[in-house]
Amino acid sequence: MYIGVDLGTSAVKLLLMDGDGTIIKTVSKEYPIFFPQDGWSEQNPSDWLKQSIAGIREISEGYTDKIEGIGVGGQMHGLVCLDENDNVIRPAILWNDGRTEKEVDYLNNTIGKDKLSKYTGNIAFAGFTAPKILWMKANEPENFSKIKKIMLPKDYIVYMFTGISASEYSDAAGMLLLDTEHKCWSKEMIDICGIKEEMLPKLHESYDVVGEVKSSIMSDLGLTGTVKVVAGAGDNAAAAIGTGACGAGKCNLSLGTSGTIFITSDKFAVDDNNSLHSFCHADGGFHLMGCMLSAASCNKWWMDDIIRDTDYAAEQKKMDKIGTNNVYFLPYLMGERSPYNNPRLKAGFMGIRMDTTREDMSLAVLEGVAFGLRDSLEVARSLGIEVTESTICGGGAKSPLWRKIIANVMNLNIMTVENDEGPALGGAILAAVGCGRYKDVIEAKKNIIRYKETITPDAELTARYEERYQNFHEIVKTIIPLY
Incomplete structure (x- = not known):
C-alpha cells in the first residue's frame, strides 16, 4: 500500500491507496497560517511535521506492516531555511506572501527579464522563492547568515522523514533557482541570491526513491518494516498526475x-x-x-x-x-x-x-x-x-x-x-511507481485513473x-x- 501526502496551505491531506489504485481512506489535519504584517503569510514547519505524522499514524491504522512507500506533494514556492543544527531559522514564507515587491522589481528590471528567462525559463513573481531569499538577505541579515540548508515545504517533510535533503524538478522549477530546460541549479541565480549550491537539495525525478523513513520516525508513525520515500511533486504537478x-x-x-x-x-x-x-x-x-x-x-x-x-x-x-x-x-x-x-x-x-x-x-x-x-x-x-x-x-x-x-x-x-483527490492521489501514484509497482507514470495512469x-x-x-x-x-x- 502507498500513502500520498498533500501538504496544503490550510491542512495536510493524506490518502491510503492499494497497489491497484483503490483508495482505502483519506485523512485531513489542519494547521494555522499567520499574517504578522499586511501582505505577509507564514507557517511553522513544525506544524506541518506534527500533523503529517499524526495523519500518517491515523491513516495507516490496521495496515502498519503493509505500507511500502510515501509520496509527498505540496504547496510550492515557500522558503524553509535550516541552520547547522537543522533547526528552522524563521517561519516559512509562503507562496501567497507579498512582501517581495522590491526584490521582484530588482530581478525583473535591474537583472532583467531576458536574463532571468535565459537562466531559468521564467521571470520573477512575488510568490517565487528567489525573491524571498533576497528579502531575507536585505531585511534579516543575521538569519540569512545562519542558513545551511534551503528547501521547499514538502521537501522539509521528506528531509525530516529520511534525513536526506532532496527535491525534484517540478517544485524546484518554481523557485526561480532552477535551470528548467537543463534540469540543474542555475549558477547565475545562485550568485544573484548570494547563496551556495551546497545549501540546496539534491535534485531528482518525482518518482525517484530518495531514501527510507528513519527508524526514529517509524516509531512515531507507528509503521513497521521498510518504507521508501519518493521525491514527490509540487501541488499542481501532483494534481496533474492524480487526474x-x-x-x-x-x-x-x-x-x-x-x-x-x-x-x-x-x-x-x-x-x-x-x-x-x-x-x-x-x-x-x-x-x-x-x-x-x-x-x-x-x-x-x-x-x-x-x-x-x-x-x-x-x-x-x-x-x-x-x-x-x-x-x-x-x-x-x-x-x-x-x-x-x-x-x-x-x-x-x-x-x-x-x-x-x-x-x-x-x-x-x-x-x-x-x-x-x-x-x-x-x-x-x-x-x-x-x-x-x-x-x-x-x-x-x-x-x-x-x-x-x-x-x-x-x-x-x-x-x-472518479476520484478527485488531486495532489494526494498523485503522491501515492508516484510512490507506487518509485517502489516498482508500475514501470512508469504512464502505466500507473492507465491502471489507476x-x-x-x-x-x-x-x-x-x-x-x-x-x-x-x-x-x-x-x-x-x-x-x-x-x-
Missing part, C-alpha cells in the same frame, strides 16, 4: 481558490512574454502553466459576501442566458498572475443595464473565470500547442454548469475523474462564446492601462 494529465499533449484545469491550466509537453518551451510558467512535470517531461489568482474564490466572494446566499446550486439553476449574457465580469479580485503579471489589476462588472438581473451577474462571474483561463490557453496555442481535451478538478469543478461553460468557452472536451463524465462543446454555444470571449479580451486590454 491522469501525464504524457505529452495533456491538460488539466484546476478550479480552486486560484485557477490553473496545466499543459504537458515532452519538450521545454517558453512564450515570448513569459506569460505562462515553464516548469518541469512530475512525469519526467515539462509543462506550461497559467495561474489566475482568483477562480472559485470569485464565486465564493460574490455568493457569500455580496448577495449573501450560500445555496450555490439553487442560484445556478436560475441562470438561463448561457452564451447570450450581456454582462461581463473581470475576475481580478487579487490582481492577476497569468498571463498579465499585474498585481494591481482590479475586478469589475461591465455591460450592466436597467434590465440586468442578479442571475445575469452571477452567470457573468462564472463566465469571467472561464474567459480568464482561456487567456492562458491562447498563449499556449500561440506556441503551436494543440489541446483538444482536459481533465478538471477542484471545488469549482463540482458545478455541472461551470464545467459546461468552460467546455464551450475553451472549445475543449472536459473530463471529470478512471474518467466519470465528458462534456463535449456544443457548436452553436461555442460560437456564441467565441464572440463573447473576444469582447472580454478587448475590455481587458482597454482597462489594463488604468492599473
Whole structure:
C-alpha cells in the first residue's frame, strides 16, 4: 500500500491507496497560517511535521506492516531555511506572501527579464522563492547568515522523514533557482541570491526513491518494516498526475481558490512574454502553466459576501442566458498572475443595464473565470500547442454548469475523474511507481485513473462564446492601462 501526502496551505491531506489504485481512506489535519504584517503569510514547519505524522499514524491504522512507500506533494514556492543544527531559522514564507515587491522589481528590471528567462525559463513573481531569499538577505541579515540548508515545504517533510535533503524538478522549477530546460541549479541565480549550491537539495525525478523513513520516525508513525520515500511533486504537478494529465499533449484545469491550466509537453518551451510558467512535470517531461489568482474564490466572494446566499446550486439553476449574457465580469479580485503579471489589476462588472438581473451577474462571474483561463490557453496555442481535451478538478469543478461553460468557452472536451483527490492521489501514484509497482507514470495512469463524465462543446454555444470571449479580451486590454 502507498500513502500520498498533500501538504496544503490550510491542512495536510493524506490518502491510503492499494497497489491497484483503490483508495482505502483519506485523512485531513489542519494547521494555522499567520499574517504578522499586511501582505505577509507564514507557517511553522513544525506544524506541518506534527500533523503529517499524526495523519500518517491515523491513516495507516490496521495496515502498519503493509505500507511500502510515501509520496509527498505540496504547496510550492515557500522558503524553509535550516541552520547547522537543522533547526528552522524563521517561519516559512509562503507562496501567497507579498512582501517581495522590491526584490521582484530588482530581478525583473535591474537583472532583467531576458536574463532571468535565459537562466531559468521564467521571470520573477512575488510568490517565487528567489525573491524571498533576497528579502531575507536585505531585511534579516543575521538569519540569512545562519542558513545551511534551503528547501521547499514538502521537501522539509521528506528531509525530516529520511534525513536526506532532496527535491525534484517540478517544485524546484518554481523557485526561480532552477535551470528548467537543463534540469540543474542555475549558477547565475545562485550568485544573484548570494547563496551556495551546497545549501540546496539534491535534485531528482518525482518518482525517484530518495531514501527510507528513519527508524526514529517509524516509531512515531507507528509503521513497521521498510518504507521508501519518493521525491514527490509540487501541488499542481501532483494534481496533474492524480487526474491522469501525464504524457505529452495533456491538460488539466484546476478550479480552486486560484485557477490553473496545466499543459504537458515532452519538450521545454517558453512564450515570448513569459506569460505562462515553464516548469518541469512530475512525469519526467515539462509543462506550461497559467495561474489566475482568483477562480472559485470569485464565486465564493460574490455568493457569500455580496448577495449573501450560500445555496450555490439553487442560484445556478436560475441562470438561463448561457452564451447570450450581456454582462461581463473581470475576475481580478487579487490582481492577476497569468498571463498579465499585474498585481494591481482590479475586478469589475461591465455591460450592466436597467434590465440586468442578479442571475445575469452571477452567470457573468462564472463566465469571467472561464474567459480568464482561456487567456492562458491562447498563449499556449500561440506556441503551436494543440489541446483538444482536459481533465478538471477542484471545488469549482463540482458545478455541472461551470464545467459546461468552460467546455464551450475553451472549445475543449472536459473530463471529470472518479476520484478527485488531486495532489494526494498523485503522491501515492508516484510512490507506487518509485517502489516498482508500475514501470512508469504512464502505466500507473492507465491502471489507476478512471474518467466519470465528458462534456463535449456544443457548436452553436461555442460560437456564441467565441464572440463573447473576444469582447472580454478587448475590455481587458482597454482597462489594463488604468492599473
